[in-house]
Amino acid sequence: MNDTKTQEQEVAVQDTDYVVVRIQHLKKSFGDNEVLKDINLELHKGENIVVLGRSGQGKSVTIQCIAGLMLQDEGGLEVLGKEVKEMTRDELRAMRIKVGFLFQSGALYDSMTVKENLSFPLTRVLKLNDKQEIEKRIHESLESVGLEDAIDKYPSDLSGGMRKRVGLARTLILRPEIMLYDEPTTGLDPITSREISELIVALQEKYDTSSIIITHDMLCARITADRIVVMNEGKYIATGTYDELVKSPDELVHNFFK
Amino acid sequence: MQNKTSQKIKVGIFTTATILLLLTGIFLIGRNKSMFRSTIILYGTFKNVGGLLEGNNIRFVGINVGTVESIDILSDSTARVGLRVQKKVQPFIKQGAIASISSDGLMGDKLVAISSGTNTTKPVNDGDAINTVEPMQLDKVMGRISGVAENAEVITGQLAGIVTQVNQGKGSVGRLLYSDSLAKSLEGTISEAKGTMRSAHKGAEGFSENMEALKHNFLLRGYFRKKEKARVKAEQEEKNDDKADEKPKLKLKKAKSKDSTTVKIEKEQ
Amino acid sequence: MASAIISSFSRYMEIAGDQVLFTGRFARNIFRGGFEWGEFLRQCYIVGYKSIGLVGITGFIIGFVLTLQTQPTLKTFGAQSFVPSMVAISIIREIGPVIIALICAGKIASSIGAELGSMKVTEQIDAMEVSSANPVQYLVVTRILACTIMVPLLTIMADALALLGGYVGVNIQDHVSFSLFFRKSFSALEFSDVMPALIKTFFFGYAIGFVGCYKGYHSKRGTESVGLAANSAVVSASLWIILLDAIAVQITNMIVY
Known part of the structure; x- marks a missing residue:
């Protein structure tokens, strides 16, 4: 637990230039398939980075490495100033509390109600026992995504957009410093997509997080991105704001903005 | 919740x-397995336990009262058998009780039978040794059978002597078979008896005629009708009873046939 | 050819090693503290209570059929009175534990495999992992323990119902009183029949839970892998039960006789 405290202090001391995630020459392959060839990225505090790329190119692999779900083959990957590969079990645990991960499908636990889904990380991870405190946090979290009515429903009763919102609420309930979004708008209609994207921005401001958003949805990218990174064949080929990249002469980049 | x-x-x-x-x-x-009951142990020594195993039943007056707990060899010709017996039968087993090894039915499970002994009235104590009788050995059985055969020889010899005497017309049986005078006097007796029977028959005919006349007499008609009805009823009931009896009879037959097979097997053995 | 054999051998060894590691994770997480009582009870309910009907009917019919099948044979030997003893010994020593375990492998291992498989596919297991909650403790420990405890209980129930089925079977042709039938059944049984049979059902239950969890937990991404996980869970669990039974017989014979 000491590590967590020192990290918190570090974060507090540093100003907005503080780099929360630093990726250097990251490589990862599955068998013969080299998914990530040479990835370099720096996520600054309070920044929203959108990673654009075509499906099936291993965009998600990057953030899965950040969350410690996979280990990179080569290269450096620092989260909150510590190399993920060298973390002990307890350090990894502490890091994961600081890093929120929203999965493509929302990944709600099917056998539990929304309320139980939200209390799951509170009782297991933060080891909270005070029922009133848990109740308060759940309500606050659901309020921030606008879904207080769904508290006693099961995930199977919810629509795709609602699941994403509950998933978001469950991730935010631990008050993470870094948010990783894996295709937050996939499979949603344009209106819901826009709502979710706007919600991401609103929550970003409310909880003061830094985010990496993996997507191929241009609408989402335009709404959420401070900076966009375009990925192709395991490398980041371009970076810049939305307006900068629209004007890019590179054909590969240009294809996304048509 | x-x-x-x-x-x-x-x-x-x-x-x-x-x-x-x-x-x-x-x-x-x-x-x-009498595990949760209080038990006592008795010992019996045998020259030959005849394949007895630990766990075989112990019977006293035909009731299972325990199991064989241990079989230990004491010397080259004796084995000690520990008998775990329920405490509640202790008062009935007297000190002169005799343990013997026998087998249970056709499947040949061995068991120890305790039979009540003679003359003593004191019940056994826990850990006592009781008297034993050796299990019947096959050669002993064979010895006895040969004794029986010898007896049979003597008997048949005597029978043959009797038959020759009869053939010679000696004794009352011989006279009956071989003397004419006795037969003739018998014939006379029989013909006299025939005459007596005939007159008795005539008397009976006359009586039945009288009865017929009585039946037609209106005073007595009712009485005879009632009697007739009762007779018919009784007959019907008898028939019903016969039907009901059929099944048990069948079962009896089956049982008999089983008995005969067991007898056969025993003979073969 | 040789390289194919070597690679398949090393693949097999990899799986075996992986299973050993998984067992280690399971064992460590039992005693880690913060045991998931709620989820454990829920699993006991699903594994145990929800299987009562299936297992009960199976048990009853096994006893019933076994009696009807053995009765004519024993009758020809005039050993009809051995029917209760035979039924009791064969059910309690062998048929009851193995058949009930196989039935449970079909019902429970497949459902655990499918459930965890779909949780894996929909990233629920990853979600637990990244939120620092412990998926092994919550999902695996509870399920394996529930199976380990519930399968023996189900077997006991099935054994009892099988004896009842045997009693009904005997009474179709003959009349034997209830108390005589059970007296005869139990007089044939020894503790050395009951205890090894009971102990091996714990291992059967563990095998069912473990294989179901392992297959589900390690299923690949993609919808068809859920079906694959469920299917291979049933197949491997059944195989494990038969193997464990063979091992149990050897050990029992070594210890008891």
Whole structure:
């Protein structure tokens, strides 16, 4: 637990230039398939980075490495100033509390109600026992995504957009410093997509997080991105704001903005 | 939350019920093995236990009262058998009781039979040694059978002597068979008897005519009708009884046939 | 050819090693503290209570059929009175535990495999992992323990119902009183029949839970892998039960006789 405290202090001391995630020459392959060839990225505090790329190119692999779900083959990957590969079990645990991960499908636990889904990380991870405190946090979290009515429903009763919102609420309930979004708008209609994207921005401001958003949805990218990174064949080929990249002469980049 | 409580209750009921089942089973097995009852131990020494095993039953007046607990070899010609017997039969087993090894039915399970002994009235104590009788050995059985055969020879010899005497017309049986005078006097007696029978028959005919006349007499008609009805009824009941009897008869037949097979097997042995 | 054999051998060894590691994770997480009682009870309910009907009917019919099948044969030997003893010994020593375990492998291992498989596919397991919650403790420990405890209980229940079925079977042709039948059954049984049979059902239950969890937990991404996980869970669990039974017989014979 000491590590967590020192990290918190570090974060507090540093100003907005503080780099929360630093990726250097990251490589990862599955068998013969080299998914990530040479990835370099720096996520600054309070920044929203959108990673654009075509499906099936291993965009998600990057953030899965950040969350410690996979280990990179080569290269450096620092989260909150510590190399993920060298973390002990307890350090990894502490890091994961600081890093929120929203999965493509929302990944709600099917056998539990929304309320139980939200209390799951509170009782297991933060080891909270005070029922009133848990109740308060759940309500606050659901309020921030606008879904207080769904508290006693099961995930199977919810629509795709609602699941994403509950998933978001469950991730935010631990008050993470870094948010990783894996295709937050996939499979949603344009209106819901826009709502979710706007919600991401609103929550970003409310909880003061830094985010990496993996997507191929241009609408989402335009709404959420401070900076966009375009990925192709395991490398980041371009970076810049939305307006900068629209004007890019590179054909590969240009294809996304048509 | 209510849902969860009911789940808990169901799991609780199921678990308790099955554990109770298991405990009942263990208890039942243990009871049969007299494990949870107070017992005493008796010892008997045999020259030959004839294939007795630990765990074989012990019978006293035909009731299972315990099991064989141990069989130890004492010397080159004796084995000591420990008999674990229920305490409640202790007062009935007297000190002169005799243990013997015999087999149980066709399947040949060995058992120890304790038979009540003679003259003493004191019951046995825990750990006592009791008298034994050696299990019947095959050669002994064969010896006895040959004795029986010798007896049979003597008997048949004597029979043959009797038959020759009869043939010679000696004694009352011989005279009956071989003397004419006796036969003739018998014939005379029989013909006289025939005459007597004939006159008796005539008398009976006359009586039946009288009876017929009486039946037609209106005063007595009712009485005879009633009698007739009762007779018919009785006949019908008899028929019904016959039907009902058929099944048990069949069973009896089966049982008989089984007996005959067992007898055969015994003979073969 | 040789390289194919070596690679398949090393693949097999990899799986075996992986299973050993998984067992280690399971064992460590039992005693880690913060045991998931709620989830454990829920699993007991699903594994145990929800299987009562299936297992009960199976048990009853096994006893019933076994009696009807053995009765004519024993009758020809004039050993009809051995029917209860034979039924009791064969059910309690062998048929009850193995058949009930196989039935449970079909019902429970497949459902655990499918459930965890779909949780894997929909990233629920990853979600637990990244939120620092412990998926092994919550999902695996509870399920394996629930199976390990519930399968023996189900077997006890099935054994009892099988004896009842045997009693009904005997009474179709002959009349034997209830108490005589059970007296005869239990007089044939020894503790050395009951205890090894009971102990091996714990291993059967563990095998069912373990294989179901392992297959589900390690299923690949993609919808068809859920079906694959469920299917291979049933196949491997059944195989494990038969193997464990063979091992149990050897050990029992070594210890008891």
